[in-house]
Amino acid sequence: QVQLVESGGGLVRPGGSLRLSCAASGFTFSSYAMSWYRQAPGKERELVAGITRAGGSTNYADSVKGRFTISRDNAKNTVYLQMNSLKPEGTAVYYCDAWRTVADYWGQGTQVTVSS
DSSP, X not given: OOEEEEEOOEEEOTTOOEEEEEEEESSOGGGSEXXXXXXXXXXXXXXXXXXXXXXXOEEEOTTTTTTEEEEEETTTTEEEEEEOSOOGGGOEEEEEEEEETTEXXXXXXXXXXXXX
């Protein structure tokens, strides 16, 4: 069955870094655009970053540009989110999303807490 499993979340101090991973299985990973979203308590889920199927194009929310980097390894069926210079407002559950016009799959999320 389709699975997206996020990992790498945790507690980090402001200014610190984390690298999230999302391992995919059960579908043709390279046929899907991949994205990272996040949802903070009491707020709507928001797009953080996206990457095209072959990884040739990326996009970022203005709030993370220059600090976060999305990448993918189609041989490993995995998408990554490198997060640097983390801020307290980055505290949220981070979800990966696999999308194409006929399907949309979500992971269960991983908690990121940025606090001193």
